[in-house]
Amino acid sequence: MRRSTHTFKNKPVDIKILTEIFTYGSYAPTHYMKEPWNIKLYQGKGRKEFVDAIIASYVRIGMIKNDDDPKSLKLIDSMSNFLLSVPHHALIYMEKEADTIRYEEDYAAVCAFIQNTQLAGWEYGVGMLWTITPYMNDPLFLKDIGLDSEVFKIAAVLQIGYPDKVSLVNRRTPIEKKMELIE
Numbered sequence: 001m002r003r004s005t006h007t008f009k010n011k012p013v014d015i016k017i018l019t020e021i022f023t024y025g026s027y028a029p030t031h032y033m034k035e036p037w038n039i040k041l042y043q044g045k046g047r048k049e050f051v052d053a054i055i056a057s058y059v060r061i062g063m064i065k066n067d068d069d070p071k072s073l074k075l076i077d078s079m080s081n082f083l084l085s086v087p088h089h090a091l092i093y094m095e096k097e098a099d100t101i102r103y104e105e106d107y108a109a110v111c112a113f114i115q116n117t118q119l120a121g122w123e124y125g126v127g128m129l130w131t132i133t134p135y136m137n138d139p140l141f142l143k144d145i146g147l148d149s150e151v152f153k154i155a156a157v158l159q160i161g162y163p164d165k166v167s168l169v170n171r172r173t174p175i176e177k178k179m180e181l182i183e
């Protein structure tokens with residue numbers, strides 16, 4: 001069992017625990033043992049540069065207006081405050097493979113790493129939200145955080161912390177509906 005966490009307690013997770021959780025993540029299957037996952041972990045004061053880069057990207061791609069309208073300023077404020085309230089942001093990235101098949105294999109392995117990490121986190125009482133948002137495809141965002149977009153792809157950002165509230169409501173389709181038994 002695991003559920004996405006959308007709101008977190010204002011309490012950081014010890015780096016030793018996070019390292020153990022990512023270690024479990026790293027037992028994901030990986031073709032050619034490439035272990036294509038890399039992590040930039042933003043926490044504490046380090047979150048500010050990450051959040052500033054996100055807001056700059058949202059302005060650049062037009063998701064937030066760059067004007068002095070109080071509405072835009074309020075939006076920037078609430079977005080920044082929310083992002084800064086998340087104890088840890090783990091940006092998961094991989095090297096881009098020119099070969100499509102290798103690229104898919106690497107992305108699949110990175111997704112397995114992310115899911116293993118989420119499952120391991122759950123065992124430690126640590127909640128996560130797997131996010132994919134438009135700034136991840138903004139080359140200037142990657143530049144701002146020190147990555148060359150020609151070389152690297154951001155797979156996801158995991159928001160991490162101790163859950164405040166988690167909905168345990170079961171919203172899954174019975175798997176039999178997706179199963180075809182051939183015998």
Ligand SMILES: Cc1cc2nc3c(=O)[nH]c(=O)nc-3n(C[C@H](O)[C@H](O)[C@H](O)COP(=O)(O)O)c2cc1C
Pocket residue numbers: 002003004005129130131132133
């Ligand atoms: C590739 C991927 C991207 C996701 N991106 C987001 C996201 O940007 N924001 C979000 O709230 N949830 C995101 N999710 C989480 C799903 O919305 C979530 O798993 C779903 O709502 C079911 O909730 P559960 O994980 O608690 O079962 C993403 C999940 C995946 C696999």
